[in-house]
Amino acid sequence: MFDIGFTELLLVGLVALVVLGPERLPGAVRTAGLWIGRIKRSFNSIKAEVEREIGADEIRRQLHNERILELEREMKAMKQDILGTGTGQPATEQRAEPSSDAAPSVQDKNPQP
Incomplete structure (x- = not known):
């Protein structure tokens, strides 16, 4: 630490x-x-106290990062649900679109002159 050799210690001892x-x-x-x-x-x-504080700060930082990642996952899942169907409804609650076999609309029943 101080790089003190034997001769320096001997000199200090003699002076003391x-x-x-x-x-x-x-x-x-x-x-x-x-x-x-x-x-x-x-x-x-x-x-030791500083090392404990640094460790505690690191743990807090990791927890914060995990919360952010979880929120990002939730937001991504919500985005996929919203954009997955193109109708603005979650993909699990998709509406059945009318097919060509369905009954004609009101405009088809009343032909125009």
Whole structure:
């Protein structure tokens, strides 16, 4: 992460030994270790929370997309029902059109002079 080698750590340890002295150095290292642990736990919890939120957002997006697809399917089915017969009626309720065998219309009964 920080790309710190052994020589850098040794240098930091020597400087800390000179600045703090041999009496306070173990306590300072212990305190630094505790703080580093707390910081790591905080970052891990924040990371886990962000990942959960991202996962929840993805699930919400998938549900929204599924609803849109279902609505599109319903609209397509309704369109096919409407346009399927050409009469504006659903294909399941088609009217029987009069055939040539049917009775003549009113105009045929009254011939024009």
